[in-house]
Structure formats: structure tokens, C-alpha cells
Amino acid sequence: MQDILEAIMAAEGSSQPERELAGLAALPVPESYRGVVVRAEDTRMFEGMATRDKDPRKALHVQEVPTPELGPGEALVAVMASAINYNTVWTSIFEPLPTFKFLQRYGRLSELTRRHDLPYHVVGSDAAGVVLRTGPGVTKWKAGDEVVAHCLSVELEDSAGHDDTMLDPQQRIWGFETNFGGLAELAVVKANQLMPKPRHLSWEEAASPGLVNSTAYRQLVSHHGANMKQGDVVLIWGASGGLGGYATQMALNGGAIPVCVVSSPEKAELCRKMGAELVIDRTAEGFKFWSDEQTQDQNEWRRFGERIRELTGGEDPDIVFEHPGRETFGASVYVAKKGGTIVTCASTSGYMHQYDNRYLWMHLKRIVGSHFANYHEAWQANRLVALGKVHPTVSKTYALEQTGQAAYEVHRNAHQGKVGVRCLAPADGLGVRDVEMRSRHESAINRFRGH
Numbered sequence: 001m002q003d004i005l006e007a008i009m010a011a012e013g014s015s016q017p018e019r020e021l022a023g024l025a026a027l028p029v030p031e032s033y034r035g036v037v038v039r040a041e042d043t044r045m046f047e048g049m050a051t052r053d054k055d056p057r058k059a060l061h062v063q064e065v066p067t068p069e070l071g072p073g074e075a076l077v078a079v080m081a082s083a084i085n086y087n088t089v090w091t092s093i094f095e096p097l098p099t100f101k102f103l104q105r106y107g108r109l110s111e112l113t114r115r116h117d118l119p120y121h122v123v124g125s126d127a128a129g130v131v132l133r134t135g136p137g138v139t140k141w142k143a144g145d146e147v148v149a150h151c152l153s154v155e156l157e158d159s160a161g162h163d164d165t166m167l168d169p170q171q172r173i174w175g176f177e178t179n180f181g182g183l184a185e186l187a188v189v190k191a192n193q194l195m196p197k198p199r200h201l202s203w204e205e206a207a208s209p210g211l212v213n214s215t216a217y218r219q220l221v222s223h224h225g226a227n228m229k230q231g232d233v234v235l236i237w238g239a240s241g242g243l244g245g246y247a248t249q250m251a252l253n254g255g256a257i258p259v260c261v262v263s264s265p266e267k268a269e270l271c272r273k274m275g276a277e278l279v280i281d282r283t284a285e286g287f288k289f290w291s292d293e294q295t296q297d298q299n300e301w302r303r304f305g306e307r308i309r310e311l312t313g314g315e316d317p318d319i320v321f322e323h324p325g326r327e328t329f330g331a332s333v334y335v336a337k338k339g340g341t342i343v344t345c346a347s348t349s350g351y352m353h354q355y356d357n358r359y360l361w362m363h364l365k366r367i368v369g370s371h372f373a374n375y376h377e378a379w380q381a382n383r384l385v386a387l388g389k390v391h392p393t394v395s396k397t398y399a400l401e402q403t404g405q406a407a408y409e410v411h412r413n414a415h416q417g418k419v420g421v422r423c424l425a426p427a428d429g430l431g432v433r434d435v436e437m438r439s440r441h442e443s444a445i446n447r448f449r450g451h
Helices: 002-009 017-026 086-092 100-107 203-207 210-221 244-253 265-274 298-312 326-335 375-386 400-411 435-445
Strands: 032-039 061-066 074-083 120-122 127-134 146-149 186-190 194-196 233-237 257-262 278-281 290-292 319-322 341-344 366-369 394-399 418-422
Touching (some): 002 017, 002 074, 017 127, 061 120, 074 203, 127 186, 203 394, 203 418, 210 244, 233 244, 233 298, 233 326, 244 257, 244 265, 257 265, 257 298, 265 278, 278 298, 319 326, 394 400, 400 418
Parallel strands (some): 233 257, 319 341, 341 366, 394 418
Antiparallel strands (some): 032 061, 032 120, 074 127, 074 186, 146 194
């Protein structure tokens, strides 16, 4: 592994980094590597505990694991950096169910997929790194290519997936519903998960957008989601977070009017730095949408709607960008414009949503479910990053050995933007190839740093 790292590091400062990296093809593949895992033997360790009290640091372990053989259409990537997503948090606390159920189901599909059904699960759904090897049939990528990986894993043997790959019956999220994920020194991906690494970004910056940027793109921009247009008022929950930070940028880029909902003055300031003018600090303004565990407060829905109209000059949201779930969903349905769209991709505060259906059917609103992104949407989202139209939201990074702490902070919502993890990269700031382009966007790239 050290030889691989040294070969990648030789590209730093080189006038021809591609030549240095091409030498990776001649290096042997290590028999094992370090990965962040959960273990099947631990799945009952948090039984009887409240979700908030479950500690990812107790379940996530860094251990040496065997390097799997590559199958057709796959690639082995030396991972320089990865990032924490909520799916890794869910995996680490074994909610809503242990991910070993996913690995067992995938393992029954074929002789090749049986490799994934193991008593340990290498987690992580983001990665930036360098291709080491490709399996039979791969022609688009070669050893030495600098890449980022999106997390859509599909088989595409059924017709349903060929109009929208997210509808493939064998659609899975890599590193969550499959093994050999990105929080590791090496990762196994399908070659169609790979995309070019943005040349002006460091490894940890390039790794951070993958899952959330693609998710925000499908949810907000794509015709499979809200199909946002110029002038739309877009209510964005958690607008400075890992997902909302990208939605805010896309709304601004697309000529929409974001109304950013945050929970602190610091988060409000981050939204303003991105260019948003309409911001609601829900904590400072005391919005509480539930009177108790069973009862929502419709007066608070009304007060929230009035506050939005104060900011927009009397307009309700055309689109509500939903992901908190149970805590906010009733309010989201209520405040959306007549004929508006509530588009949801997650439920971080609870899966069992409640809302007053009168405000949906009588006002002709739509609820749209959105999950990650198809290959084309992920590629388009990555292109926006490569063009410098959308910027990473990395606030801090951790070494691979500290992944448990990184996941703990995300679980406790003690973070801003995205939390990165250095896998093989020995320090932040490495991997930048286009220094001139970076200099033009330096302040935007770093605006979340240190928060």
C-alpha cells in the first residue's frame, strides 16, 4: 500500500501527473487493505437505546480486510479521501435495520455478488482516488485515472432500468447496500460509478459532493424530481447542511429564489455567504411544529407560512426541498403553494410522516419521492462541480482512524456542510491539478472550512 501511495504522491507538483500515475498499472495489488467496518456480531449492541444515544464510535472499526477479486465491469480504486453521509450513520447504529440484511440479499443474486455477503461490512458511499485496476470489459477507465465515485450500483439486466437507472430492480447504494465501500484504502466499484475528478479540487474536497450533490440535483433540478425553473420560490430545510448546501447553490445558479431554513446564526451566515438573501433561523424564531409527541401545532404551520410570505413579498414556495421528515413534513405540505411540489429524499428526524391531507388534495399539491440519482444525473451534478458552478461544502476532515468520531458528529448534528475523511491522503490540500482555476474560486471552496 505504501508503494501505491508513494506513486500517487509523486504526481504532486509534477508537470505531468498523468505520467506518474500511469505507473500504478505496474504495481502489485495488495492482498489486504484497511477499511472502516461494522461487524455482524455487533448488530444487537444498541438494543433498547434511543436513537440519539446510540454511538457510532462503538460500532465503527478500522480493520485489515482481504482485497476482493475484480469482476467484469468493475474497478479497484485507491481511495485518497471519502466523506460521511447519513447512511453511514444509520449503518453504524444498525437503523432502521442492520445492513447485513442488504448484503445477504445481494449475495444471493449470483456467484459474483456472493463476495459481498460477509460478517463485516466496509462502509462509505463517497470516494475520490485513482484507478488501480479494471475488470474485464471496462474500456472507459484505466490505471492511473483520477476519479470520483457516485454511489449508484445497478445490474441493468432488466428493462425497467434503462429509462431511469434508479428504477432498476437491482438498484442499490454502494457502501450501504453493497460491501467494499469508500471509507477505506481501497474500494471496489462498478466502472459506471466513476466520473472525472474535478481538477481544481483537493482529494477531500472532490470526495465530498458525490452522494449529496447528486441527490440534490435529482431532487431539485431533474425532471424526475421538482423540475425547478427560473423564478421558483424554493424552501430549503437545513440549507447550510451537507444536502441543503448544494440545493441552495443549485437554486441560486438556476435563477430560483431560495428560502433557507437553518437552526443557528452561524448557519444563517453560511447561507448568506453562498448568496442567499432570504433566511429563517427556526431556533431564534422559536418554530416548534409539534405540541407533543403525537400532536402537531397547526398555528405554528400558519406562523411559518406567514414568515415565508414576509420574506418573499407574499409568495408561497413553489417547491419544498424536504429531508428532515417527521419533524417538518406537516409544515412542508401546509406551506407549499397551491399546485406546488414537496420533494422528499430522506427522513432524518423520523420515517413516519404525518400531514393534513386536506392541504394536499384540495390545493392540488404533489409529494414526490426522490432517491439518490441516476448515472446521467450524477454525471451532470459532477460536471457542475468541475466547471466551478457548484462548490464543495467541506467543513472539517478526519483521518481514517477517526471515522467513528466523524460519524458521531454528523449523528449529533454538530457539523456544517460535509465532513471529510482522509483515507490514503496524508494531509488536506493534496491532489489539486488546476491551480489557476482554483485561485478563481478559492473563497467559495473554503467558505465552510472551520465551521
